[in-house]
Amino acid sequence: MGLRPLWLGIGWLLIAVVIWLSLVPSPPTMPAIPYADKLGHLLAYGVLMGWFGQLYHRPLMRLSYAFSFVLLGVVLEMTQGMGGHRWFEVADAVANAVGVVIALLALNRGADRMLYW
Secondary structure, three states, X not given: OOOHHHHHHHHHHHHHHHHHHHHOOOOOOOOOOOOXXXXXXXXXXXXXXXXXXXXXXXXXXXXXXXXXXXXXXHXXXXXXXXXXXXXXXXXXXXXXXXXXXXXXXXXXXXXXXXXXX
């Protein structure tokens, strides 16, 4: 058992932070560099996939999490579009999905042992 419950708790806290940041009317401002918000999306969803991919090593479970995170990103983007303060951006949903895919590729190439170390 060890630290697994703590790691799971941290993972669910990360998901809650992503949801909150996605739905708050005025999110924190990003640095004034081109496409900083897209990089933020990519990193956020890459971290989510990377974190849970280290806790679940079976390929089917990882693919389930990958699908779920991509779906979460699309649903949150759609929810933003309904809120009146922010809007749906296809590029943000794509950046979310790219972050998930990059993390999935890294997990399959040895990055899945970082928490273990």
